[in-house]
Amino acid sequence: MSVRGLSFYRDRRMIFQGLDLAIERGKVTAIMGGSGVGKTTLLNLIGGRLAPAAGGVAVDGQRVAALSRQELFALRRRMGMLFQSSALLTDLSVFENVAFPLREHTRLPEPLIRDLVLMKLELVGLRGARDLYPAELSGGMARRVGLARAISLDPMMVMYDEPFAGLDPISMGVITKLIRELNDALGMTSIVVTHDVAEACHIADYIYLLGEGRVVAEGTSAAMQASAAPEVRQFMGGLPDGPVAFHYPAGDYLADLLGS
Amino acid sequence: MDQGRGIVGHVRRLGRQTLDGVARLGRAMLFLLRLTPGLPVLFTRFSLVIQQIYVSGVLTLIIVLVSGAFVGMILALQGYNTLVRYDAQSSLGLLVALSLVRELGPVLTALLFAGRAGSAMTAEIGLMKATEQLAGMEMMAVDPLKRVVMPRFLAGWVSVPLLAAIFSAVGILAAYVVAVSDLGLDGGVFWSQMQSGVSVTNDIMGGVVKSVVFGLVISWIAVFEGYDARPTSEGVSLATTRTVVSSSLAVLGLDFIMTAFMLRGL
Numbered sequence A: 001m002s003v004r005g006l007s008f009y010r011d012r013r014m015i016f017q018g019l020d021l022a023i024e025r026g027k028v029t030a031i032m033g034g035s036g037v038g039k040t041t042l043l044n045l046i047g048g049r050l051a052p053a054a055g056g057v058a059v060d061g062q063r064v065a066a067l068s069r070q071e072l073f074a075l076r077r078r079m080g081m082l083f084q085s086s087a088l089l090t091d092l093s094v095f096e097n098v099a100f101p102l103r104e105h106t107r108l109p110e111p112l113i114r115d116l117v118l119m120k121l122e123l124v125g126l127r128g129a130r131d132l133y134p135a136e137l138s139g140g141m142a143r144r145v146g147l148a149r150a151i152s153l154d155p156m157m158v159m160y161d162e163p164f165a166g167l168d169p170i171s172m173g174v175i176t177k178l179i180r181e182l183n184d185a186l187g188m189t190s191i192v193v194t195h196d197v198a199e200a201c202h203i204a205d206y207i208y209l210l211g212e213g214r215v216v217a218e219g220t221s222a223a224m225q226a227s228a229a230p231e232v233r234q235f236m237g238g239l240p241d242g243p244v245a246f247h248y249p250a251g252d253y254l255a256d257l258l259g260s
Numbered sequence B: 001m002d003q004g005r006g007i008v009g010h011v012r013r014l015g016r017q018t019l020d021g022v023a024r025l026g027r028a029m030l031f032l033l034r035l036t037p038g039l040p041v042l043f044t045r046f047s048l049v050i051q052q053i054y055v056s057g058v059l060t061l062i063i064v065l066v067s068g069a070f071v072g073m074i075l076a077l078q079g080y081n082t083l084v085r086y087d088a089q090s091s092l093g094l095l096v097a098l099s100l101v102r103e104l105g106p107v108l109t110a111l112l113f114a115g116r117a118g119s120a121m122t123a124e125i126g127l128m129k130a131t132e133q134l135a136g137m138e139m140m141a142v143d144p145l146k147r148v149v150m151p152r153f154l155a156g157w158v159s160v161p162l163l164a165a166i167f168s169a170v171g172i173l174a175a176y177v178v179a180v181s182d183l184g185l186d187g188g189v190f191w192s193q194m195q196s197g198v199s200v201t202n203d204i205m206g207g208v209v210k211s212v213v214f215g216l217v218i219s220w221i222a223v224f225e226g227y228d229a230r231p232t233s234e235g236v237s238l239a240t241t242r243t244v245v246s247s248s249l250a251v252l253g254l255d256f257i258m259t260a261f262m263l264r265g266l
């Protein structure tokens, strides 16, 4: 998968300008960056939910923005996505949520669907929670159900938007391992969007650090940890001061407070 | 947007609101067009439609039954009160049946349905949008228009005529009970007058046509408002209110137009 010269605007505010990245098949790629740099937006561009202003995204040789609705849906069938907000269907139970893609896209017999769903739920440790409804789950549990659902069709590529947010250290370890194992065992391509520096370095083969609409730094996790570039040091070390701004663009603070 | 104060500001706001209204109407039309490719759900995923008929239709049934019974009884009392002055109380059955089948059945059912099921449809779709459930479906390569919107739309459309028929039937039965037990009319006369006076092609078909149109319009407004809602809690509540208001007004306005045409025999 590759992104070439991608530009994207929201209400004339630049989100991406000439963004280039390449994601290798069968690898785990982490995309990191401060809150609001557009990581979720990037995933939506890859999934074809948003259209770029210039440049484009190619997945498996197909230009996403040029696909017809049908072709886009065919492509999405091979992509799994874990939403930042989980996006579970609230009127379906955990079991039915994970079964949803199977029921929509396959004609498998019921016993087989049941087995597949239970296998996925077992992977995320929630087989016992199959009869609960999304409203009865904690944030971390919902995230794990979302993950089980994202992989229920065994896609070729999975995009994880913040898979670690709201997870306790144990589930975090399990999920990290799971992402890695799924990737290696099934030959999936994984894109992991995260803030979590330690986890990202732990599982990713390659890391992109985004900032100000472009790639600020990239490299293997070892290279990133050893990098001396100030942007990378600031992000990896969690330092408030440095080249990357913590604030959303705003006018002068003092003038704002004085109300003029 | 600041449109300024005073007369000019008012005129500007009026203009803007009119333009917004026309634009919404256009969007609603386009939405209906975008829905049509989903029509095959009716055949491929019939169970989804049935499920929605249960949700919107069957759950409105109770209030339709109760309202139908009350309206029938009221019609019997009021109708008797008027007819007896001209010594025409034997026509009570006919009066009740015509009022219900031609007007009150379709219209009141439509209003009840808009309030009970239409608003629920809008809120449900709007909330699914606000909580990214529709976006999630899209990313799973499931078209929410086919999976979520179309079944609800079809179910609403089918439910209204059926409910209207039930409303009229219950109303007539309730009127019969009041007429015979309370007003002391003869049951046989009540039915025979009705039988000879109500025409299937004119009266009953007229009512059916009306309720089919109402069903279409209410379901259309309800799903459009839900899908078009701003994805916030305020946006959803606004959309719900708008569904009830616009579909009630649309039902009454269309009823006037259709009645005018039907009475002139077009």
Ligand SMILES: Nc1ncnc2c1ncn2[C@@H]1O[C@H](COP(=O)(O)OP(=O)(O)OP(=O)(O)O)[C@@H](O)[C@H]1O
Residues within 6 Å of the ligand: A010, A011, A015, A033, A034, A035, A036, A037, A038, A039, A040, A041, A042, A084
């Ligand atoms: N629907 C929208 N309309 C307008 N602007 C938006 C919308 N969604 C996001 N944005 C803007 O786009 C920018 C990028 O948002 P995005 O959600 O991609 O950030 P992110 O990198 O995923 O952040 P986080 O790590 O906090 O999830 C933000 O500055 C946000 O204000």
Ligand SMILES: [Mg+2]
Residues within 6 Å of the ligand: A039, A040, A041, A084, A161
């Ligand atoms: Mg995000």
